[in-house]
Amino acid sequence: MLPAALFLAAFVLWPLARFVYDSFFEISPFAGSARTFVGFDNYVAAFTSEAFTSASVRTLVYTLFVVAMEFVLGLAVALLFTALGRRSTVFRTLFMYPLMIAPVVAGLLWRFLLIDNFGIVNELLFRAGLLASPDQIQWLSNPNLALFSVAIPDIWLTTSFITLVLFAGLQNIPGEVIEAARIDGARYPRILLSIIIPLLRPVIAVALIVRGIDAARAFDVILIQTDGGPQGSTTTLSLLIYRTMTRFGEPGLASAMGTVYLLAMLAVSIVAILLIWRPGAGER
Amino acid sequence: MNPLETRGPARILLWTALALALLLYGFPFLHLLLTSFKTPLEAIAVPPNVLPSVWTLENYVSALTRQGVDAALINSVVTALISTALSLVFAVPAAYAITRFRTPSGRVFILAALVTRMVPTIAVGAPLVEVMRNLGLTDTSFGLALAHTTISLPLSIWLMASFFEAVPDELSEAAQVDGCSRLQAMTRVVLPVVSGGLAVTAIFAFLASWNEFLFSLLLTSVRAQTTPVVIANFQSQFGLDWGGMTALAAVYSVPVIILTLFLQRHIVAGLTMGAVKG
Numbered sequence: 001m002l003p004a005a006l007f008l009a010a011f012v013l014w015p016l017a018r019f020v021y022d023s024f025f026e027i028s029p030f031a032g033s034a035r036t037f038v039g040f041d042n043y044v045a046a047f048t049s050e051a052f053t054s055a056s057v058r059t060l061v062y063t064l065f066v067v068a069m070e071f072v073l074g075l076a077v078a079l080l081f082t083a084l085g086r087r088s089t090v091f092r093t094l095f096m097y098p099l100m101i102a103p104v105v106a107g108l109l110w111r112f113l114l115i116d117n118f119g120i121v122n123e124l125l126f127r128a129g130l131l132a133s134p135d136q137i138q139w140l141s142n143p144n145l146a147l148f149s150v151a152i153p154d155i156w157l158t159t160s161f162i163t164l165v166l167f168a169g170l171q172n173i174p175g176e177v178i179e180a181a182r183i184d185g186a187r188y189p190r191i192l193l194s195i196i197i198p199l200l201r202p203v204i205a206v207a208l209i210v211r212g213i214d215a216a217r218a219f220d221v222i223l224i225q226t227d228g229g230p231q232g233s234t235t236t237l238s239l240l241i242y243r244t245m246t247r248f249g250e251p252g253l254a255s256a257m258g259t260v261y262l263l264a265m266l267a268v269s270i271v272a273i274l275l276i277w278r279p280g281a282g283e284r
Numbered sequence: 285m286n287p288l289e290t291r292g293p294a295r296i297l298l299w300t301a302l303a304l305a306l307l308l309y310g311f312p313f314l315h316l317l318l319t320s321f322k323t324p325l326e327a328i329a330v331p332p333n334v335l336p337s338v339w340t341l342e343n344y345v346s347a348l349t350r351q352g353v354d355a356a357l358i359n360s361v362v363t364a365l366i367s368t369a370l371s372l373v374f375a376v377p378a379a380y381a382i383t384r385f386r387t388p389s390g391r392v393f394i395l396a397a398l399v400t401r402m403v404p405t406i407a408v409g410a411p412l413v414e415v416m417r418n419l420g421l422t423d424t425s426f427g428l429a430l431a432h433t434t435i436s437l438p439l440s441i442w443l444m445a446s447f448f449e450a451v452p453d454e455l456s457e458a459a460q461v462d463g464c465s466r467l468q469a470m471t472r473v474v475l476p477v478v479s480g481g482l483a484v485t486a487i488f489a490f491l492a493s494w495n496e497f498l499f500s501l502l503l504t505s506v507r508a509q510t511t512p513v514v515i516a517n518f519q520s521q522f523g524l525d526w527g528g529m530t531a532l533a534a535v536y537s538v539p540v541i542i543l544t545l546f547l548q549r550h551i552v553a554g555l556t557m558g559a560v561k562g
Contacts, residue, residue, distance in 0.1 A: 008397065101313070105515060123331050156309070173288075220516070266402060
């Protein structure tokens with residue numbers, strides 16, 4: 001246990017401490033030049049900057065959208081697999097394949113599928129008669145739509161994860177409960193809402209938290225598709241911090257933004273862990 | 285049988301729904317594969333075709349002979365292998381100690397390891413640039429593998445702990461009664477029992493490094509650059525070569541997809557572990 005702890009201390013904790021420490025300095029981007037202690041100035045600058053607040057809102061919207069879509073789609077597919085029983089095993093395996101694909105590849109792939117003039121998605125929608133012209137929907141260049149479009153590859157990549165977890169959870173629901181409800185005359189939607197979802201609650205919570213944290217950290221998928229554009233409409237916190245650090249050359253300010261982001265993520269995760277680690281789940 | 289399983293004619297409807305869902309879900313990657321076999325010009329044709337009019341390997345040849353691509357593929361393999369080895373070397377003893385001795389510090393540690401998963405990558409990646417510079421590991425595969433291990437190690441500890449948990453204590457106790465040392469009991473008796481779990485953990489560690497992007501972007505430039513960064517730079521570097529990009533993406537993704545489909549039973553166990561038991 002000690003070597004692993006030392007490793008994590010050296011390569012996670014120590015860098016993190018440096019990161020937080022940097023947030024109190026004004027640092028010139030050129031290596032070796034002077035740094036000035038500025039107290040909480042970077043934090044003031046972060047909170048008063050429009051870029052930071054709107055990136056926070058975008059991160060939140062992006063995360064909620066990804067998690068909500070994945071939950072609805074993932075649960076639907078998990079229920080479908082359960083309804084089909086054992087003969088769906090092969091398809092369950094096939095359904096899993098995007099999990100192995102690099103986010104960079106997924107981002108580029110979807111950019112290729114959604115690109116305005118020769119994207120296949122618009123072309124197929126056009127051929128199916130759903131669109132009046134193949135460039136009607138500007139998936140990635142309409143600032144009002146882009147934040148949702150860049151989320152598509154993320155949803156495509158990891159809905160399988162939610163499905164797998166929920167499917168495993170569904171197998172553990174005692175059959176008698178559902179039989180009993182059925183004998184009492186309950187129909188499927190009612191069984192779903194009053195029995196299945198409440199019984200799956202802990203599993204759903206874990207799945208959504210794991211995915212929510214990953215979605216809130218999404219970086220490569222967005223960078224690859226829009227690089228934060230158009231008009232900054234897909235600049236989430238990860239991208240903003242990355243840019244503030246590398247392109248705008250303000251590591252101090254970037255560290256302050258990152259620290260706020262880090263604290264928010266930790267607070268959410270700790271609350272989430274405490275909620276899941278309720279009494280009775282403590283044997284692990 | 286699960287009572288949620290549906291019988292009767294409704295099944296046909298469900299199978300149709302499943303076929304539709306799979307088609308929608310499979311189409312993006314299928315389109316990528318099909319595009320990779322088109323000519324470079326047809327790959328960006330307006331309007332796009334679904335099937336290639338001429339099947340050709342042109343894109344593969346051009347993508348793989350681009351400068352730096354072969355080196356990047358080798359770097360990806362080397363980095364992922366080093367990182368997998370590091371993860372296992374650190375995770376196996378840690379997970380074993382946590383599950384065997386069940387001390388409070390062990391529980392705190394495994395929770396702390398879980399929390400590191402929630403840290404934004406950039407908050408670790410940016411300061412790691414300087415750490416690597418101080419260690420003289422900038423732009424080396426080993427340095428990058430160390431960084432990747434920060435991602436895979438917590439996951440590996442978590443997974444290995446769940447696998448060790450399933451092995452009864454009596455097994456190692458019996459081995460010790462028979463004269464094994466504690467270390468021998470672990471390496472000779474317990475580890476072979478969890479070899480399946482070891483394989484799953486190794487695959488997850490490998491994939492974590494194989495698919496990682498931000499650390500590679502920050503910590504490498506020329507010598508140690510891995511393929512995801514090259515794929516990302518493909519357009520700015522080589523112009524609008526969508527055909528070549530799809531070919532390289534296919535080369536990079538298909539082997540891991542095939543590998544994991546073969547090992548799917550174990551992988552499903554790994555993916556759902558913890559989430560369901562937790």
